Amino acid sequence: MPTTSAGMTSEESRARYEIDATHDDGRLLSIVRSPSVQARMSFVPTLNLPTAGGRLTPYLMQPPRNFPQPSPPFNRIAYAAAHVVADPLADREPWLDVAVDWDATIAFRRHLWSLGLGVAEAMDTAQRGMGMDWPNSLELIRRSLDAAKHVTGALIASGAGTDHLEPRPGVTIDEVIRAYEEQCAAVENLGGRIVLMASRALVKAANSPDDYAKVYGRILGQVKEPVIIHWLGEMFDPALEGYWGHKDHAKAMEVAVDVIATNPAKVDGIKISLLDKDKEIAMRRRLPQGVRMYTGDDFNYAELIAGDDQGYSDALLGIFDAIAPAAAAALDAFTQGNSASFHDILAPTVPLSRHIFKAPTRFYKTGVVFMAYLNGLQNHFIMIGGQESARSALHLAELFRLADAAGCLIDPELAAQRMRLVMALHGVDA
Numbered sequence: 212m213p214t215t216s217a218g219m220t221s222e223e224s225r226a227r228y229e230i231d232a233t234h235d236d237g238r239l240l241s242i243v244r245s246p247s248v249q250a251r252m253s254f255v256p257t258l259n260l261p262t263a264g265g266r267l268t269p270y271l272m273q274p275p276r277n278f279p280q281p282s283p284p285f286n287r288i289a290y291a292a293a294h295v296v297a298d299p300l301a302d303r304e305p306w307l308d309v310a311v312d313w314d315a316t317i318a319f320r321r322h323l324w325s326l327g328l329g330v331a332e333a334m335d336t337a338q339r340g341m342g343m344d345w346p347n348s349l350e351l352i353r354r355s356l357d358a359a360k361h362v363t364g365a366l367i368a369s370g371a372g373t374d375h376l377e378p379r380p381g382v383t384i385d386e387v388i389r390a391y392e393e394q395c396a397a398v399e400n401l402g403g404r405i406v407l408m409a410s411r412a413l414v415k416a417a418n419s420p421d422d423y424a425k426v427y428g429r430i431l432g433q434v435k436e437p438v439i440i441h442w443l444g445e446m447f448d449p450a451l452e453g454y455w456g457h458k459d460h461a462k463a464m465e466v467a468v469d470v471i472a473t474n475p476a477k478v479d480g481i482k483i484s485l486l487d488k489d490k491e492i493a494m495r496r497r498l499p500q501g502v503r504m505y506t507g508d509d510f511n512y513a514e515l516i517a518g519d520d521q522g523y524s525d526a527l528l529g530i531f532d533a534i535a536p537a538a539a540a541a542l543d544a545f546t547q548g549n550s551a552s553f554h555d556i557l558a559p560t561v562p563l564s565r566h567i568f569k570a571p572t573r574f575y576k577t578g579v580v581f582m583a584y585l586n587g588l589q590n591h592f593i594m595i596g597g598q599e600s601a602r603s604a605l606h607l608a609e610l611f612r613l614a615d616a617a618g619c620l621i622d623p624e625l626a627a628q629r630m631r632l633v634m635a636l637h638g639v640d641a
Contacts, residue, residue, distance in 0.1 A: 255271065255272040255273065255274055255623045255624075256271075256272050256623055256624060256627035257269055257270065257271045257272070258270050258272070258611075258627055258630060258631065258634075258641045259639070259640065259641050260608040260611065260612065260630075260634070260639075260641060261604055261605055261608050261634075261637075261639055262605070262608070263605070267639065267640075267641075270611075270612060270615075272615050272620070272623045272626075272627060273615055273616065273618070273623075274623070275618065275620060275621060275622065275623055276537075276618025276619075278536045278537055278539070278540035278556070278618075279540055279543070280326075281326060281327050281539040281540055281542065281543035282327075282543060283326075283327025283364070283539075283542075283543070284327070284364070284546075285327060285542040285543065285545070285546045286542075286545065286546040287516055287523070287525050287526060287542060287545070287546075288329065288366075288503070288505070288525040288526070289327075289328050289329060289516075289525065289526040289527075289528075289531065289538065289539075289542055290328065290329040290330065290331040290366065290368065290505070290526065290527040290528070290531070291323050291328045291329070291330060291331065291528065291529075291531035291532045291535055291538070292331040292334040292335070292336035292337070292527060292528060292529045292531070292532060293319060293320055293323060293330050293331065293332060293334075293336060293337060293532050294319070294336050294337055294338070294532055294576060294579050294580050294583065295311055295316050295337045295338060295343060295351065295595065296311065296312045296315035296316045296319060296580075296583075296589045297310060297311065297312060297591075297593050297594050297595045298310040298311055298312040299312075299591045299593040305593075305595070305596065305597045306596060306597050309342060309343060309344060309347045309595055310595070311347060311350075311351070311595070312589075313350075313354055315589050315590075316351070316354075317354055317355065317358045319583065319588055319589070320332075320355055320358060320359075320367075321358065321362065322535065322588060323532070323535055324359070324362045324364075324365045324366075326535050326536060326538075326539035327539050327542070327543070328366075328531060328535060328538065328539055329365075329366030329367060329368070330355060330359070330365075330366070330367045330368075331367075331368055331369075331370070331406060331527050332351060332352055332355045332356075332367055332368065332369040332370065332403075333348040333349075333351050333352050333369050333370040334370045334406065334408070334441070334529075335408075335443060335447060335448070335529075335576075336529040336532060336576060336579060337351065337370075338576055338594070338595050338596065338598065339370060339372070339374060339408070340374050340411070340448065341573065341576070341595075341596060341598065342594075342595035342596030342598065343595060344374070344375070345374055345375035345394065346375075348370070348374075349394075349397055352369040352370075352397075352398060352401060352403060353401055355367060355369070356369070356401050356402060356403050367403070367404070368403070368404040368405065368406045368439055369398050369401075369403040369404065369405065369406060370405075370406045370408045370441070371391065371394040371395045371397070371398045371405045371406065371407060371408060372390075372391070372394060372407075372408030372409070372410055373387055373390035373391055373394070373408075373410040373411070373412045373413065374408075374411070375390060375393075375394070376390040376410075376412045377412070378410075378411040378412040378414065378415045378450065379415070380415065382412050382415050382416045383416055384413075384416050384417070384422050384425065384426060386412070386416070387410060387412050387413045387416050387426055388426055388429050388430070390410075390412065391407075391410070391426065391429075391430045392430065392433065395407075395430060395433070395434060399434070399435055399436075404436055404438070404439075404479075405434060405436070405438040405439070406438065406439045406440075406441055406482070406527075407427075407430065407431075407438045407439065407440050407441060408441050408443070409441055409442060409443040409448070409451050409454055410426075411448070411450045411451060413426055413454075414450065414451060414452070414453060414454060417456055419456055420455060420456030420457065420466040421456075422456070423454075423455050423456055423466055423470065424466065424469065424470055424473075427440075427470045427474075428470065428473060428474065431470075431474040431477040431478065432474070432477070434477055436479075437476065437477055437478055437479035438477065438478060438479060439478075439479050439480050439481065439482055439505060439527065440467070440470075440471070440478060440480075440481040440482070441481075441482045441484070441507070441527075442454065442455075442463075442467060442481060442482065442483045442484065442485070442507075443484045443507075444460075444483075444484050444485040444486065446485070446486060446570065446572045446573075447484055447572050447573055447575075448573060449573075455467050460485060460487070460490055461490075464490070464493070464494050464497075467481065467494070468494065468497050468498070471498065471499060471502055472499055475499040475501065475502055478502050479502070479503060480498075480502055480503030480504060480505050480525065481494075481498070481502070481503075481504060481505065482505035482506070482507045482527045483504075483506075483507055483508075484507035484508070484509075485507075485508070486508055486509065486510045486511075486568070486572070487508070488508055488510070488511035488514065488515055491504065491506060491508055491511075491515060491524065492515070492519075495522055495524060496521055496522060503524075503525050504522075504524045504525065505524065505525050505526060505527040506524035506525070506526050506527070506528065507527060507528065509528060509529060509530045509564045509565075509567070509568045509575070510561070510564065510565050510568065511561075512526060512528055512530065512557070512561075512564070513541075513553075513554060513557040513558065513560075513561060516542075516545075517545070517550065517553065517554070529568075529575060529576075529579060530560070530563075530564040530567065530568070530579075532579050532582075532583075533563075533564075533567065533578065533579045533582040533583070533619070534560045534563070534564070534582075534617070534619050536619075536621070537556050537557065537560055537617065537618065537619055538557070538560075540556055541553045541554075541556040541557045544556065559616055559617040559618065560617045560619060562613050562616075562617070563610070563613040563614055563616075563617045563619065566578070566606075566609055566610055566613050567579065567582075567610060574598070574601040574602055576594070576598060576601075577594065577598055577599060577601045577602045578602065578606075578607075578610055580592065580594050580598075580599065581599075581602075581607060581610060581633075582610075582614060582619070584629060585611070585614065585620060585625075585626040585629050585630065586619075586620065586621045586622070586625075586626065587621065587622060587625050592629075592633060604633075604634065604637035604639060607633060608634070611626070611630050614626075
């Protein structure tokens, strides 16, 4: 009988995804119809995981899905916004000081590059503005750019913003411009490409949409190479509410489109992180020719990347950090013309992503780092600023089930072992 790349028969591969997953009184019930798959699943772990109401329910893991090694380049540009690995043994106060395990952090970037994904460096996924300050972010950019020189075809773009400028009352537009200039120059001096990040200080300083046009116009007029503009929505950072001078996203979009249309040669693309596919598509259709839309929609990325008869989105996504092997395999299949496989791989990752990025969305980094820990890509679940505590045991348990259902746990035994350790810290005998 023919086998798939995962080592299963074609019958097993089909049955692998023929799973009825329903919630009954808070319990996750998985019913696999194929006897052959049931036999294989007898060798995977069972854990007792918490569900709603404080109950513990047995959860039987699924056999892993071994995604084929991709063969880039892909027909979509795809960046993973990469997280940082904290140093758990540093003699520093986690809530007050930054301690990065630089070797493990750079190793994770090599992992992303090995799959054909680009690295979006020092972005919000790297806890920029939530623990990572500008000096450490610049060191991160320096180290990543140096590592990229030794990887053929490595794609990297780095965040430049104003986070070293306190968004205090009375901060001025000129101060915001100088802060942007300082960070952009620092990235360019290292030979990096810029992702122009949203500015909390600009929200404080601006009195009208014209102030946004002034700031962006000044910075875009100075950059050496086209940049990616990042419009980060208030669901990711409440301090950015009213960006572009409007709380109404439709009106804000008008300002952003005008800024880009005035400076099209200096804009490679724009990433919008509003978690609203209709808004992204509407803006995508209004961009000047040659300016890319990079989806930042961690709820609807599959269909936005696939696109429609009027265009598509490239990708710059935090979720691609957590599901990198699946994302790369899906993009490879899509590049080869196999859209069915593209959607088959990514469809089960969407519930996982929506859970990781659920409100309060700014705590999604906890889920991203937890996935890296479960998959053996780092040896601890400690985060800068103590952010590993930002999600509940219930949240992590559901994340584990959804990651398993999506085939995104590389080694079930290792993932189960590490899940038991985390649950034990919450008083749960898993």
